Amino acid sequence: MERARTETTDARLAHRGIRWLFALMGVGCVGLGYLGLVVPGMPATVFFLVALWSFQRSCPAFERWLLEKSPARGVLQDWQRERSMSLRTKRVALAMLWVSIALSVAYLAATGRPAWVPSVVFASGLVGTWVILRVRTKAPA
Secondary structure: OHHHHHHHHHHHHHHHHHHHHHHHHHHHHHHHHHHHHHOOOOOOHHHHHHHHHHHHOOOHHHHHHHHHHOOOHHHHHHHHHHOEEOHHHHHHHHHHHHHHHHHHHHHHHHOOOOOHHHHHHHHHHHHHHHHHHHOEEOOOO
16 A cells, blocks of 8 residues: 555656656747747747647646747647648748758858768758648638
8 A cells, every 4th residue: 555655656746847847848948939039040939839839748827828928829829729830931931941051051061061961951951841831731811
């Protein structure tokens, strides 16, 4: 009997510890998201999406705040409701992705990096494009 109680308590403490880790990760991602709003070339929305995912597993109050008050609330609400992106959001994301990829590849090539380095950056852009295009497009309102 005593052993069962200890295992149950340990499981609850472990669960609480995991929740704290998710909450901490969410807060960090919100900070990076806000930083991404002011630093050129740094994404913001992806960090807010990860924060939403983290808060769903740890802190409903922070989740509500993110869905109601964050700068990315429209995108987050669309994602939460329909797992979709608006056509405009997709276009902006793809444009920003490829501007960043082009600048990165140009810089890497100009600084004499081995050819495989810009190739990896370019391939990463193709993967990112594939992911964005696979997300369902939200029907126009």
